Amino acid sequence: MKTKDDVLVTGSTDFPSLLARIKAATIDAIIILIIFSLSFLLIDQLGNPPNWIRGMIFIFFIYLYEPIMVSFLGETIGHQVVGLKIMRRDQWNKKLNLLQASSRFIVKYLLNWLSFITVTGSKNKSAIHDMVSGSIVLYK
Numbered sequence: 001m002k003t004k005d006d007v008l009v010t011g012s013t014d015f016p017s018l019l020a021r022i023k024a025a026t027i028d029a030i031i032i033l034i035i036f037s038l039s040f041l042l043i044d045q046l047g048n049p050p051n052w053i054r055g056m057i058f059i060f061f062i063y064l065y066e067p068i069m070v071s072f073l074g075e076t077i078g079h080q081v082v083g084l085k086i087m088r089r090d091q092w093n094k095k096l097n098l099l100q101a102s103s104r105f106i107v108k109y110l111l112n113w114l115s116f117i118t119v120t121g122s123k124n125k126s127a128i129h130d131m132v133s134g135s136i137v138l139y140k
Contacts, residue, residue: 015125016084016137018116027078028066036061063105070135071101079137089126089136096135104133 039057043049069076074085074095086104088094096104108115108129115128130136 013124014139016082016139017125018119020082020084021116021119021127021137024076024078024082024084027081028076029078031077032061032065066105066108067098067101070104071096071098083140084137085140086135086137089130089134092136092138096133100133100135104129104135107132 036057039061040054043053043057066076070086072095074087079085086096086101088096088100108127111128117128118131119125119127124136126136
């Protein structure tokens, strides 16, 4: 019986394409934008909040959304919609821990779209941020 690790070695798994990953990222960006906008509208209805409250909302939605979702659920809402999951490269049945998910996010957003240049050339379609964090993106 083949394990998922055997499939990785043999290369017989169909890994998500760059387009599938871009779809998930686009969905996540739209969701974050909607939640962010609604949060600011709600806060403005409550009065004139200090700028640090606005800053905290920005940090939560931009900098914590993906690492928290990936470490606890193995996916963001965009990944869920597209049918993807993010797991540990060394153990496909385990989710990333918060440190791995955070490092993945930081590299992904520091390099922006450049991080995805390795997806089409890698045998398991890993982006630079996957390589750095020890993650792999799979279909569910």
